[in-house]
Amino acid sequence: MRTQNFGYKKLYIDGQLVDAAKGKKINVVCPATGEVIAEVAKAGKEDAEKALLSAQKGFKYWSKLSLAERTVWMTKLRTAVLEKEHELRTAMVHEMGKNYAGAYEDIEAVINALEWYPGAMKNLREEQIPDYENTHTHKMISKPAGVAVAYLAWNFPLLNVGFKLGPALAAGCSLIIKPSTLSPLSTYMLGEILHDIDFPAGVVNILAGPSGEVATTLTTSKIPAVLTMIGSTETGKKVIADSTTSIKKLGMELGGNAPFIIFEDADFEIALNLAVVLSFWNSGQICVAANRIMVHKNIYDKFLKAFIKRTSALKLGFGIKENPEVFMGPVVSRSDRDRMFELVEDAVSKGATLEYGGKIPKGFPEKGNWIEPTVVSGITPEMNLFRQETFGPVAGIMSFETDDEALELANDTEYGLASYIFTNNHQRIERFTDELEFGEIQINGVKYAIYLPHGGIKNSGIGHDCSHLALGDYLVKKRVSIAIKY
Template sequence: MYIDGKLIENNCKYSAINPATDEVIREISVANQETAQQALESAKNAEKTWGKTTIAERVEWMKRLRSALIENQKALRMAVHQETGKSWACTEEDFQSLIDSLEFYADEIKRYTPPTIVDTKGEFKHQLRHMPIGVVVAYLSWNFPLLNLGFKLGPAMAAGCPIILKPSIKAPLSAYLVGKICHDIGLPKGAVSVFAGNDREVGNYLSSSTIPQMLTLIGSISTGVKVMQAGATSIKRYSMELGGNTPFIVLEDADLDLAADILCGLKYNNSGQICVAPNRVMVAKSVQQAFLEKVTERADRVAVGYDIESDFVMGPVIDKWERDRIHKLVESALSAGATLVRGGQFDRDEVGAFYPPTVITDVTPEMDIYQEEIFGPVISIMTIEDHQDVIAMANETDTGLASYIFSRDTGKAQRMADQLEFGEVQINGVKYGIDLPHVGIKQSGIGCDCSKYALDDYFYLARITQAM
């Protein structure tokens, strides 16, 4: 663990498992309440030092860390490869997102200035200023270990907020290696801490402490609710990117090849464990058969395995519990009348938590697979006949993260996009980047990841007013 500028071991151990091989990769130390308290106190102390550094000093540390991470690129990517089982090619996005975040926020913080206010009567001078919010505790999901870490580390370092990074116990190794690199470059103690631990014991302890001023999370809606419940011991700020129930709308005039490419890329890349992956694929009746043929042709080209050579390799899901959860959703849909077109079968005795690329059709709103986030390599397709009905169906969810529309009629697509109740609507393509705001509405989140707008979560806005 990396706490108070030191690498720490204790007698509380955890064996990290490769979900592709079922083998123990490494035994690591994990936190208990005592070590969590050490990290909290160290971060609190760092408010007086790290929080008072100049932007130029913090930017220099961010550049130094970025360079050290690049020097350790192979080791970091290998950690992700082993702890998640994702293909080697897929680890590049994880690593690059971390690097991009440090670079982006090191540059963006130089331009991040509060707006000016002119007194209405000309009697006062008003000065707005940004103040670092203080200690941040960040809970990270396992699906993109370094990407998720970068989304939190970049703005926190730029703002001067000491941050405690708690990676998922399911994928802690790459985060631990980031902690070691922070130690090796001599990052000021308390600026960053990294450790995993039991969510109930350690997570609740961190959340219930009155030291953190912000709790931030990438994870499920249920986890977000638990974090807020535990955090209610004091007034805190929350920034959360939570789950979704993403609609993927394919109209009769869509470019079907384009739509099939993007759908299969999102559902089979990273084994569908992507928060913005399509969950409800809504296809116009007149093109459904043609679209289904294109989707199944692409699904058939996906190679399932680990450390194999192929144009498109899909690894396992994160563990066998998740594999079984996904399979129950598929089985429930089939028993309720859905049709299995591809996949849906696996050998429970095989090594690894692999689930095949799966396609089902005849999905209806009453099915669990329609209502719940799949978070796995399953494409579930339903038929639509009326444009207005599909908008109502798409919006009929308490989540609001991502959504997609495919139509050659850009005017029609724009009119539909204006009616969709989601933080992100993508038309005829998909684009994400550290410079673009990533937001969820309704139960899908609070605050913002990525872009200059994420910095707002890490600062207080204060005012100084002086009589003229």
């Protein structure tokens, strides 16, 4: 299993590629082999402060450009990203273990966001407000909010960037991007692309480093007007608590615990195929993964048997371009793999059955973070596999008997991001649409796109990524009232 070395990557601050102030570096480790495949500059407090001043200056310039002028730059960046597609996809395979096909999702998110959001911004309409006494005219106008800071999760390194970069730039905001230290490589490479095309200085800044130094400095500063993130609920709570040095707009896509509910009248093959994909694609490291698969008792045995068969046929491996048959790679870190084993052990100790997997596969590098795709049946609400966001390749399956039971089980979580139901009963669809406590309800299929809102309720977040709704995170509203002269 041969890896590639990507060398050393610098911070991107104020339009320049620079070393960290203290000269420190982060080793980027390939989860497939445990080998160091790159070094990136390790930012600290001083670098975060420089990024804030840079973004402040960048906002003054960028917000004054017309949308047409901003669009020219966004199109230039889109073209440059496409030219580096293979290098970026290869970097993501190496830094977090996804397969080459999966890495295209990240590229697609960036290029779609850079193309779609200028049009979405152009299509925003000023709201006209009636005046009931006929003494004034009133309208609401939108203006860029200011400097935005984006904290990003490691599971989709560039997809997460695209979800923030597109609306922020289209709205007229400058942006500081802090990728995870687990997978910063491709984001730092984006910084190189921005530098190569002479993107306006300070409009985008990229740095990774310890949250205690970098994130705390950024979050507590009074410079940012917007804090946006993709990450865990616990991290979201910390960001909210630290942000109160000033009033900031918050946009957060946080943890999920998606129910995947299959009724006996569902299209069995569609539900089965999507259950497998949403359990093991990206090694299950997806916020909208099928976390709790709930199957009606009349088809439970049939489904479980078929699900195990499909799972056992998945190709595990290092998903570089030369290995297109690979479906699932390793998990991102050794601690994450250990957490998978702990979830399985807890479930089995409380009465669940390990049906398949749950072991370290043979024939793979010992220093890699490999685990077999795993199936656990008979899970219950007392188990951590039911309660926690799995975020790994362990599928928990349970049966239910009535619609009331399915609803109660589905909503029995602090999270409220994605949910899935498969049924052809229209009355049931209407009821579940009304009563499921999730920001997304997908029925008899799954679709995500840059123009479709993505967001959660309860402890799963604030606001939305994607769609025109994301622009709202980066805009402030002004009311303009003009007296009518008689």
